[in-house]
Amino acid sequence: MKLSIKHVGKAYRGGAWGLRDFSLDVGTGILGLLGPNGAGKSTLMSILATITRTTEGRVFWNGVDVQRSPNSLRGVLGYLPQDFGVYPNLTAVEYLDYMAAIKGLDARASRKRIDELLDVVNLAQVRRRPLGGFSGGMRQRIGIAQALLNDPQLLIVDEPTAGLDPQERVRFRSLLSDLSGERIIILSTHIVSDVEAVATDIALIRGGHLVQHTYPETMLTAVDGRVWEMVVPSAEIPALKQRALVGSTSRRGDGVHARIISSTCPGSGAIAMEPTLEDAYLYAISLDGGGGTAEMRL
DSSP states (O other), rough: OOEEEEEEEOOOTTSSSSEEEEEEOOEEEEEEEEETSSSSHHHHHHHHHHHSSSSSEEEEEEEEEEETTTTHHTEEEEEEEESSOOOSBBBHHHHHHHHHHTTTTHHHHHHHHHHHHHHHTOGGTTTSSSSSGOHHHHHHHHHHHTTTTTTOOOEEESSSSTTHHHHHHHHHHHHHHGGGGEEEEEESSSOOOHHHHHSSSSEETTTEEEEEEEOHHHHHHHHHOOOEEEEEGGGGGHHHHSSSSSEEEEEEEEEEEEEESSSSSOOOTEOOOOOOOOHHHHHHHHHTTTTTTOEEOO
16 A cells, blocks of 8 residues: 655635645654644645645556545545534544445444444443543543444554553653554654654654654664764853754753764753754754755655
C-alpha cells in the first residue's frame, strides 16, 4: 500500500497558504509528522482524511486520485482529528455503535470490535457512562477507539496524546507500535518524544512546506558533535539565546543548565552531550529558516 502526496497546496481567504508545494510518499509503518504549531500539520491531515479539498496538487491512494474518488480511501481510513468532539448524552458503547453505523460496519461484527477496543483503550469499566462525564484524557481514548473501528489500512492521528497522562501516553505509543505492521500510520504532533518512541521515519514541516523526510537515525547523525550543555546565570540567558541555538533549560542550584546546539564549543565550561531527537529537530528546523527548502533523504 502507498500514499502519495504530489505538490499539494491549500490556500485560504486573504491569500494565506496553509500548505504549498508539499510532496511526500508514505509507505507501511509509522510516519511522524513534526512541526511547530501553525506549520500546516492539521491542514495536511484534513486533506488526507478527504475532509478538505486541495487548492493545487493531488493525493493518491494506491494509485487512485483521492480527490476524484474519495471513497477509495474512506473505507480503509481511520482518523482522529485534533479537535475531537463527542455527544455528551451517549454512553461509550452507544457512541461507538453510532460511529460504526456511520462507517457502514456490520452490526454484529461491530459489537465484538467495540468490546475489544474498549479493552485496548482501558475504558471497559466505564462503557455505560455518558461521555459528558468523561475527562479530557478519557475522551481522547474514546476518539482513538472510533478511529480503529474499521481496522483501517491508513490511520491518521492528529495530536493524539493531548490530554493523556504519562501512563496513558506510554500505552498509546505501545498500541501504535502494535498496529504498525501492515498499515500506514501518520502521527502528527509537536511532541518530539512521541515521535522518538515509535516513528519509523519522520517528516518535518514548517510554514506549510516540507523541510525534510528522513529516518530518526539520520537526523541524530546530523547533529552528532553539535550538542553542548553550559551552566550560566539566569541573567545571561537572553544574551545566550541571541548568539546560539538554545534548546531546553533547567534551573538548578548552580545556575541555569542550558542545552545548546552549535557546530563549535559555545563557551568556557561547555560540555559535549549525546544528542536527542529533540536536539536534531531544533537543528533541522533552524537550518530551514522558514524558507521551505525540502531536503529529501528517503
